[in-house]
Amino acid sequence: KKSLAAVGGTFRDIVFFQFFSTTMGGAAEAGAFFGDHRTATTTLQVVHLATDPRCLVEVNAIAIVD
Secondary structure (H helix, E strand, C coil): CHHHHHCCCCHHHEEEEEEEECCCCCHHHHHHCCCCCCCEEEEEECCCCCCCCCCCEEEEEEECCC
């Protein structure tokens, strides 16, 4: 949210969203950020993330901000 706001964007500007999680527990909460805005989304459960082993979630988003 802070990254989008820094360039004048909001969640409505996201056109593609990837959600990687070591559990599927947070998938519904991640989708709630978009409200009624529907974007192309990929949700994947992974064994572990390549970053800090304490991390449980990683997201990748592409937004178009005019």
